[in-house]
Amino acid sequence: EDKVVQSPLSLVVHEGDTVTLNCSYEVTNFRSLLWYKQEKKAPTFLFMLTSSGIEKKSGRLSSILDKKELSSILNITATQTGDSAIYLCAVDLQGGSEKLVFGKGTKLTVNP
Amino acid sequence: NAGVTQTPKFQVLKTGQSMTLQCAQDMNHNSMYWYRQDPGMGLRLIYYSASEGTTDKGEVPNGYNVSRLNKREFSLRLESAAPSQTSVYFCAGAGTNLYEQYFGPGTRLTVT
Numbered sequence: 001e002d003k004v005v006q007s008p009l010s011l012v013v014h015e016g017d018t019v020t021l022n023c024s025y026e027v028t029n030f031r032s033l034l035w036y037k038q039e040k041k042a043p044t045f046l047f048m049l050t051s052s053g054i055e056k057k058s059g060r061l062s063s064i065l066d067k068k069e070l071s072s073i074l075n076i077t078a079t080q081t082g083d084s085a086i087y088l089c090a091v092d093l094q095g096g097s098e099k100l101v102f103g104k105g106t107k108l109t110v111n112p
Numbered sequence: 113n114a115g116v117t118q119t120p121k122f123q124v125l126k127t128g129q130s131m132t133l134q135c136a137q138d139m140n141h142n143s144m145y146w147y148r149q150d151p152g153m154g155l156r157l158i159y160y161s162a163s164e165g166t167t168d169k170g171e172v173p174n175g176y177n178v179s180r181l182n183k184r185e186f187s188l189r190l191e192s193a194a195p196s197q198t199s200v201y202f203c204a205g206a207g208t209n210l211y212e213q214y215f216g217p218g219t220r221l222t223v224t
Contacts, residue, residue, distance in 0.1 A: 009152075034212070042202060042215035043155070088154060099170065100213065102147075104154035 002027040006089050006103035014111050017079050021106045023089030024071040033072050034100065035063055036088040043088055046074075079110045114138055116216035118203050124222045125193040133188040133201055133219050141205030144186040145170075145213065146178060148199040155202065161186055193223045 003026045013019055023033065032050040036043035047056040049065035049072060056063050060079075065072045076083055086107050090100040116137045125131055137144065142163050147155040147170075157170030161180040175197060177189045190197060200220050204213040 006154075041217050045212050045214070048212060090155075099157060099160060100145075100155075101157075101171075102155040104152060 002091070002093065002101045004089055004091050004101050004103035006087075006106050008106060009104065010107040010109070012109045012111065013079055015080060017110075018075065018077045019079060019108060021074040021076075021087050021089075021108070022071065023074070023103055024069075025089075025091045025101075026070065027091050027093055027101060029094035030067075030070075030091060031094045032092045033065055034090045034092065035072075035074050036090065038086040038088055038105070039084075046087075076108075079108075081110050081112055084108060084110045116203055116205050116214050118201075118216035118219050120219060121217065122220050124224065125190075126224055127194060129193050130189070130191050131193065132190075133203075133221075135186045135188070135203030135216055136184050137203075137205040137214075137216075138184065139205055139214060140183070141214075142183070143206035144180065145204040145206075146176075146186070146188045147202045147204065148172065148197075149202060149218075150199050158188065158201075193221075195223045197221065198223045 005024050007022045034048050035046040047063045052067035060077045063074045086105040088105045089103040119134045145160040146158040149155050156172045158176050159178040161167045164183045167178050179187050200218050202218050203216040
């Protein structure tokens with residue numbers, strides 16, 4: 001059974017801290033890994049990673065994939081209260097169908 | 113350009129009632145998806161449609177049916193609602209990057 005596991009499940013930090021969120025996967029026919037941010041409503045896309053070792057960056061957020069370790073990390077530097085959200089990791093599978101398998105998410109709370 | 117829209121936003125049903133959740137997109141997506149999100153469970157795929165006229169089961173299809181009426185619309189039907197179907201339902205479409213999904217705002221369904 002395809003599985004995506006995120007850790008920690010929740011995290012509380014102070015503004016200005018740096019956080020690292022983890023995602024590991026056990027799937028057949030891996031194609032890519034995606035990160036989403038979910039605030040009050042729908043998830044919004046952050047990154048897609050397909051190649052090992054290549055960092056994707058957007059402002060204070062960055063992510064990298066390690067295919068050997070079957071995992072990815074999402075880093076957020078100099079956190080702000082607006083970073084408070086659930087961060088979802090998903091894996092896209094090959095095989096002709098465009099399906100994503102999601103992890104349970106990490107709930108990040110950034111306190112002022 | 114509304115993106116992905118869902119109706120209704122909120123719904124309360126009694127056990128055994130039926131209803132259809134509507135989803136429409138104006139982004140010319142080929143693929144569309146229905147997910148449910150429960151606390152601590154992440155997003156779970158109910159059904160998806162890789163193209164107009166085709167539908168496939170996801171991880172949790174029992175108790176649901178879907179219709180891909182045309183390229184724009186993908187509806188989810190609950191024939192006989194059960195309290196276990198109390199959840200937030202998200203519709204999504206695949207963007208120009210096939211593995212980058214755009215989500216609708218969600219429907220919060222309560223079954224009593």
